Amino acid sequence: MPVRRRDLFASAALPLLAAEGFDFDTPYNRIGTDSTKWDAQLRRYGKDSIIAGMGISDTDFRSAPVITAALQKRLQHENWGYLTMPASFPQAIIDWNKHRYGITIHPDRLLLAHGVHPSIISAIRAFSPQGSKVLLLTPTYDGFFGDITAAGCIAEQVPLKQSSGRYQLDLEALDRHISHDTNTIIICNPNNPTGNVWSRDELSAVGELCTKRRVVLLVDEIHCDLMTKGNQYTPFSLLSNREVVNNSIIFKSASKSFNLSALRCSWMYSENSEYMKRIAATGHSTDINTLGVIAAQAALTQGEPWLNQLITYIDGNHDFTADFIKTKIPLLSYNKPQGTYLAWVDVSRLIDKIGAKAQADKANQSRPATARPITAEMILQDWLVKNAKVQLNAGTNYGHSGTGRMRMNLGTSRQTLNLALSSIAAACNSL
Numbered sequence: 001m002p003v004r005r006r007d008l009f010a011s012a013a014l015p016l017l018a019a020e021g022f023d024f025d026t027p028y029n030r031i032g033t034d035s036t037k038w039d040a041q042l043r044r045y046g047k048d049s050i051i052a053g054m055g056i057s058d059t060d061f062r063s064a065p066v067i068t069a070a071l072q073k074r075l076q077h078e079n080w081g082y083l084t085m086p087a088s089f090p091q092a093i094i095d096w097n098k099h100r101y102g103i104t105i106h107p108d109r110l111l112l113a114h115g116v117h118p119s120i121i122s123a124i125r126a127f128s129p130q131g132s133k134v135l136l137l138t139p140t141y142d143g144f145f146g147d148i149t150a151a152g153c154i155a156e157q158v159p160l161k162q163s164s165g166r167y168q169l170d171l172e173a174l175d176r177h178i179s180h181d182t183n184t185i186i187i188c189n190p191n192n193p194t195g196n197v198w199s200r201d202e203l204s205a206v207g208e209l210c211t212k213r214r215v216v217l218l219v220d221e222i223h224c225d226l227m228t229k230g231n232q233y234t235p236f237s238l239l240s241n242r243e244v245v246n247n248s249i250i251f252k253s254a255s256k257s258f259n260l261s262a263l264r265c266s267w268m269y270s271e272n273s274e275y276m277k278r279i280a281a282t283g284h285s286t287d288i289n290t291l292g293v294i295a296a297q298a299a300l301t302q303g304e305p306w307l308n309q310l311i312t313y314i315d316g317n318h319d320f321t322a323d324f325i326k327t328k329i330p331l332l333s334y335n336k337p338q339g340t341y342l343a344w345v346d347v348s349r350l351i352d353k354i355g356a357k358a359q360a361d362k363a364n365q366s367r368p369a370t371a372r373p374i375t376a377e378m379i380l381q382d383w384l385v386k387n388a389k390v391q392l393n394a395g396t397n398y399g400h401s402g403t404g405r406m407r408m409n410l411g412t413s414r415q416t417l418n419l420a421l422s423s424i425a426a427a428c429n430s431l
Ligand SMILES: Cc1ncc(COP(=O)(O)O)c(C=O)c1O
Pocket: 057, 114, 115, 116, 117, 118, 141, 143, 188, 192, 220, 222, 223, 253, 255, 261, 265, 266
């Protein structure tokens, strides 16, 4: 039956698909779909080199049925010309944030984007002159380094402190790093890759420092839906100090929670209309592809039961991993994080055992002075592919303080996770 034009964006009219009992357990084969997590690694390391891609931050699950149904419905209308944004999409973002977290987003202070990267680049351009510093609390998401460079600025790392097995904000160090040429700081909550979920007090303290030192705070909350059991996300815009909230811009998307990364659709908002005007004036593009809008709108309006079940499943994957590493891979250690589907695994003893530091030093001797140095963690990444056929990401990708760590993505079926961990255990335990 032909689809009527007015139905194309009306996801409320879609059939309600199974509200419970979604299948996260059956492995969903992504090989052959040009996926970064699997196919790109097979291209890099060779045919049959990988049995588990556990790297880039997306998930392996079959999409929420409501998303697939909405996309299939739109595909029936075979025209892909320019899109005028339907009012229902920003409304879906506003309603989702209100309903799930009690956040009020004013429609005139909301800007859409084709991804969190482009919106962060626009925000840096709006506030940080070229050549100035942007501070990062590391280890943190490696993509920020590229965003800062793309905006013509310089990333400066402020390492998080480690105490009692948890990363803590180092406010004194942050204060010291702020200078006359610091206009923006990026904070990530929950923090990719460590999985820290910053508390209300921690967020307030960073926010107050930024207000005092006149630095605009960019808060990336893309992973905010993905909490582990017993933990709660504090939306930055709900802090009680309005001056602090007014000095921030929040970046979000449905792309982590619903695995829509390649459909390129996200949003940013602030209480501060002047800030949003400045970002819009950079030439920031709010164009999003039609399918990205359809998918994100279906996710936000109908995907909550799927997401809630996913969150429980991911929590189970963290418990499974913690138990597996504790009981079967004594060379590694791992603490369950407060959020994200990422495991930040301590591999320092494995690095020592395989002599990865010496190998990295040797590899660097023959590299041009301008090349990015090889780290022990990168050597370990290749070692794990060669010996366990599992691809993880080197901790040093996320800043100098990622030394001795690897990031392992747990957003996959328990079966694939078990396969990956068993293979890593066999490789480690045969040393
Ligand atoms: C913290 C964080 N911010 C931003 C991104 C990228 O967002 P997008 O794909 O919307 O540009 C990622 C992806 O891994 C991320 O982890």
